[in-house]
Amino acid sequence: MGKLKRLIGKVKQTLKDEGIKGLLKKIINFIYFRITKVNRKYDNCFKDVLFINGCTLPHPQRYRVDHQIEQLESHGISCDRIDYDKLTLDKVRYFRAFVFYRCPVLPTIEEFIKIAKENNKTCFYDIDDLVFDLEYTNQIKYLDTISEDEKKLYNDGVVRMGKTLDLCEYGIASTKGLQTEMSKHLKDVYINRNVASDEMIECSNIALDTVEKDPNKVIMGYLSGSITHNDDFKLIMSTIVRLLQEYDYLYLKVVGLLDLPKEMECVKDKIITSPFVSWKELPKLIRSIDINLAPLEDSIFNEAKSENKWMEAGLVKIPTVASNVGAFKTEIKDNVTGLLCSDKKDWKEKLSRLIEDKKYREEIGNNAYEEVMNHRTTIKSGLGVAEFIKSKLKKNIAIVLPSPNLSGGVLVALKHGLILKENGYDVTMININKKTAKVDKLYEKDNYIFTVGKNRTEFKAHIDTLVATMWLTLEFVQKYYNCNNKKYLVQGMETGLYKPTEFERKEANSTYCNLINLDYLTISKWCQTWLKEDFKTIAKYAPNGIDLNKFPFVKRSFNGKIKILIEGNCKDHYKNVDESFMIANKLDRNKYEVHYLSYEKEPKKWYKVDKFYHKVPHDEVAKIYGNCDILLKTSILESFSYPPLEMMATGGLVVAIQNGGNSEYLKDKNNCLIYKQGKIDEAIEKIDLLSSDKKLRDKLIEGGIKTAQERDWNKLEKEILKLYQ
DSSP states (O other), rough: OOHHHHHHHHHHHHHHHHHHHHHHHHHHHHHHHHHHHOOOSSSSSEEEEEEEEEEHHHHHHHIIIIHHHHHTTTOOOOEEEEEEEOOOOOGGGGGEEEEEEEEEHHHHHHHHHHHHHHHTTTEEEESSSSOHHHHHHTEEEEEESSSHHHHHHHHHHHHHHHHHHSSSSEEEEESSSHHHHHTSSSSSEOOOOOOOOOOHHHHHHHHHOHHHHHHHOOOEEEOSSSSSTTTHTTHHHHHHHHHHHHHHHHHHEESOOSSSSGGGGGGGGGGEEEOOOOOHHHHHHHTTTTTTEEOOOOOOHHOOOOOOOHHHHHTTTOOOOSSSHHHHHHHHHBBTTTTESSHHHHHHHHHHHHHHHHHHHHHHHHHHHHHHHHSHHHHHHHHHHHHHHHHSOOEEEEEEESOSOHHHHHHHHHHHHHEEEEEEEEEEEOOOOOOGGGGOOOEEETTEEEEEEEEGEEEOOOEEEEESSSGGGGHHHHHHHHHEEEEEEEOOOOGGOOOOOOTTHHHHTTHHHHHHHEEEEEEHHHHHHHHHHHHOOEEEEEOOOGGGGGGGGOOOOOSSSSSEEEEOOOGGGGOOOHHHHHTTTTOTTTEEEEEEEEESSSTTTTOOOEEESSSOOOOGGGHHHHSSEEEOOOOOSSSHHHHHHHHHHHOOOOEEEETTTTTTTOOBBTBBEETTTOOOHHHHHHHHHHHHHHHHHHHHHHHHHHHHHTTBHHHHHHHHHTTTT
């Protein structure tokens, strides 16, 4: 209903101001926008975690990227993924944390992590093998069989993965062995074991329902590729040969067998070969065997390997016999969910019992199935890794802006954001203005806060604190569901910005009515007072400040013509700029020179202006203040009036009308001269007094500088932080 009321109000106002032609033009533009919005896909999505995949092999990235995303999303953490060579720096702004999986360092990766850390975003490194340090990979015997060029290329990748790992703060490992070694480089490492996805479960259920076995055969399966150059298989080769010779009904199925070892020529008729299959077909292949073989050499490298083979077999109720090493040792309950072997004797005895006892095979297989389904699936196992990631995230705050244009209210919100950022918060500015949705950053010297355009971004991330800054931004804040705290930073009575006939007047006014589940904040005692008196709304207060480095002191001589500065948009009635020029136009132009600073509209024809500054960048405003002697400020409504404070910081003088936005710090005859609204001659008298009375000027300049120093942002930082705690 609120949107409909606003739409009807806009139609009436446009018809009144621009006539039927103007209304028709706006209706056409509105319809076009609605149509394109329906058909438009968002450019980006604001989520919690981005996985950056550095692995080209499908099997590992599926487990460590896709499955972990499924774990996290099933526990309320929104995620996305991207390949490391497609990563751009722009992605930093759209996520709270980043998980780099097997990523070798690149200049982009290095710069990305640097920017992420500067903005209090958390970087994790995930890996499932000891391939980030040559100390470990030099133990891989296979590397002795490849060419020097191939080995050099491989080692380069290992070193570069180690560099990325060292750039990160935290780690996620698939095994205890990996956790131990990664902990030498990172603050904290969490073990998140490889688990089965929903799709794996579905494929396994199909295998359980469809695969039929020959009741006259018992088939052992070695599903790790070629056995010819496989040191793991060599551990049990002689035992397997003996068993194949001993049991007529026993067979061995091998995947991807190319050459048969000489030692197995005597049993070649009992070896079944199978081609490599896709992971979706793998459950059927595993289900076709009766015993899953998982031999593993005892080495530091193998200590870090995962228990995937056992888990995948368990999904289809096939028992696994494995070496008593690494993850197999810690994750398999011997004689319950699988069988563990420490030597050839173990292998012979335990395999013999499985071969001979079908009921025992089924019991071990069923136990493994129950263990996997209850504890080793994405849905069942995601809580731990979700809590680990959450525990490492910085508190995040999103401040919603009506526009990225640097108005006084936006500058205050930006400064609050910078203070929060410098104190460890992950801060994002959300721009709701559709015309400026692509604005990248809000800058302040060398510091900045990322800005995200609402109209081009889908929001799914959890936000600890979401802050509305002006009444138009409140609707987004109220509707956003994934948020702990919602606040409304009231910087002025926006009701007064609209004429009585404008529909926005009522809408703005309604936002101050002590809304449920909303904390009110303000930077003006005047705002705090009227919120309480007019709406019974209690607002937390912290004073507004100034960056004195941006407004350096400039000594004035007051020789020659005295320069009067008038500031404000003459279109805004509450700025009361017309009154400034009613005063200025009556000044003696042999004695005074009038400068006018306007960020929007140009001077009206009747204004007498000697120098006009139009749409001046905020960083250059201080130069204009420093070049003028007296600021004539006649606004009748301000949230917090910055120009007088900024002028005083530079050592200039102020003649002003008292209003709620300046009454906190403007003190008549102490740091400024105040005159009553509409008293043109009084204002002229006070300007003339300043031009002739050096003693008064010196007193007001001293008082103004003291006032500005008391408002230094550095002195107010603790009070600002309390607003958001």
